[in-house]
Amino acid sequence: MKTITFRGYRFSQLTLGTVQLGMPYGISNSQGMPGDREALDMLRMATEAGITTFDTARQYGASEALLGRFLAGHTGADLNMVSKFKIAPQDGGALERAWKSVEASVRASVESLRISKLPVCLLHKGEEPMDAVAGVLPVIISRLREQGLIDIGGVSVYEPADVAFCLSEPLIEAVQVPVNIFDQRLVVSGALQRLAQVQKLVFARSVFLQGLFFMDPGQIKGNLKPAIPFLKQLHAFAQDYPADIAGLAFAYVRDLPGIGSIVVGADTSTQLAENVQLLGAPEVPAPLRNEFIQVFTAVPDEILTPGRWKI
Numbered sequence: 001m002k003t004i005t006f007r008g009y010r011f012s013q014l015t016l017g018t019v020q021l022g023m024p025y026g027i028s029n030s031q032g033m034p035g036d037r038e039a040l041d042m043l044r045m046a047t048e049a050g051i052t053t054f055d056t057a058r059q060y061g062a063s064e065a066l067l068g069r070f071l072a073g074h075t076g077a078d079l080n081m082v083s084k085f086k087i088a089p090q091d092g093g094a095l096e097r098a099w100k101s102v103e104a105s106v107r108a109s110v111e112s113l114r115i116s117k118l119p120v121c122l123l124h125k126g127e128e129p130m131d132a133v134a135g136v137l138p139v140i141i142s143r144l145r146e147q148g149l150i151d152i153g154g155v156s157v158y159e160p161a162d163v164a165f166c167l168s169e170p171l172i173e174a175v176q177v178p179v180n181i182f183d184q185r186l187v188v189s190g191a192l193q194r195l196a197q198v199q200k201l202v203f204a205r206s207v208f209l210q211g212l213f214f215m216d217p218g219q220i221k222g223n224l225k226p227a228i229p230f231l232k233q234l235h236a237f238a239q240d241y242p243a244d245i246a247g248l249a250f251a252y253v254r255d256l257p258g259i260g261s262i263v264v265g266a267d268t269s270t271q272l273a274e275n276v277q278l279l280g281a282p283e284v285p286a287p288l289r290n291e292f293i294q295v296f297t298a299v300p301d302e303i304l305t306p307g308r309w310k311i
Helices: 036-048 063-072 095-113 137-146 160-168 185-189 191-197 209-214 222-238 245-254 269-280 286-296
Strands: 003-006 009-012 014-017 053-055 080-085 118-124 150-156 174-178 201-205 261-265
Touching: 009 014, 009 080, 014 269, 036 063, 036 269, 063 080, 063 095, 080 095, 095 118, 095 137, 118 137, 118 174, 137 150, 150 160, 150 201, 160 174, 160 185, 160 191, 174 191, 185 191, 191 201, 209 222, 209 245, 222 245, 222 286, 245 261, 245 269
Parallel strands: 014 053, 014 261, 053 080, 080 118, 118 150, 150 174, 174 201, 201 261
Antiparallel strands: 003 009
C-alpha cells in the first residue's frame, strides 16, 4: 500500500476509521458494531493489508480501548494512531479551563491506547464557529507537544469555513476534512489545493457520506428527502463508470490533489477487504469529474453535514 512520510511518520493511503468498532455507526449500518474478537481480527487484517494509520477519538465508545488491546500484542511495523479531543464552546475564551480538560482527555487517550504519545492529535471541532476556539487552540497544541503527549497537532474540521484558520496557523499541521462526490465545497473554493500548497497533512473523511450513497432513494426519510434526486443522479453517473458506486466515490477522492490519506471505516472483515480493494479503483474521467461539480454543488448543506440529519 502507498504511504506518505510526514514528520518522520509513514501514513498509509488508507486510514482505518474505528468508530464502527467502538459503537454502532452509519446510516446504512443495519448490523451494529462487530464483536470484540471480530474487531481485533479486523485490526490484524488491516495491518496485514499495509494499513499503518488508524483514526479514533475519545467520543468513539470502546474504540480507543480496543486499539490499545490490539497494540499491546502487536509486534509488526510501527502503527500511527490519530485521536481527537474536544474543547467545550464555553471554554473557548478560558485558556486554563480549556487546557485542563484537553490535557486530561489526551492523557486518557494515550493511556487507553497504551502508547507513549499520539503521533497525530486533532481538535474534534463541532458546529461552533472556529473563532470560538481559535484563541486557545494554538497554545493548547503547543503545550501538548511540550509535555510529550503528541507530535502533530491539527483540526478535524466541521465545515469548510474552518479551513481558513488551519491554513494560517503554523501549529496546525494536520487537517481532517469532509469531502466526497456530493460535497464539492473544498474543491470549488480551492481550499483543498491551498492546503496542499502550505504542506498540511490532509485526511479525507466522509467519502461515502456515512453510507448515504449506498441507500435506496426510496428508503430516505426525514430532512434527508432533498437528497433523493441527487442520489438518483449519482446512480445514473455510475452507469458510465467501470465499477460500482463505492469505487466511483472512493476513486474520486483518492485522486484529488493534496489528499494524504482517506479515512474509511468497516463493519465487517469482508467490508474491510472491499475497502482495501478500492485503492485500485479505475480513475474517474475528467469529463465525469466536471459533471460532478456542475450537478452536486447544489446539494444543500443539511445533506452534507450528518450532524444535522433528522431521520
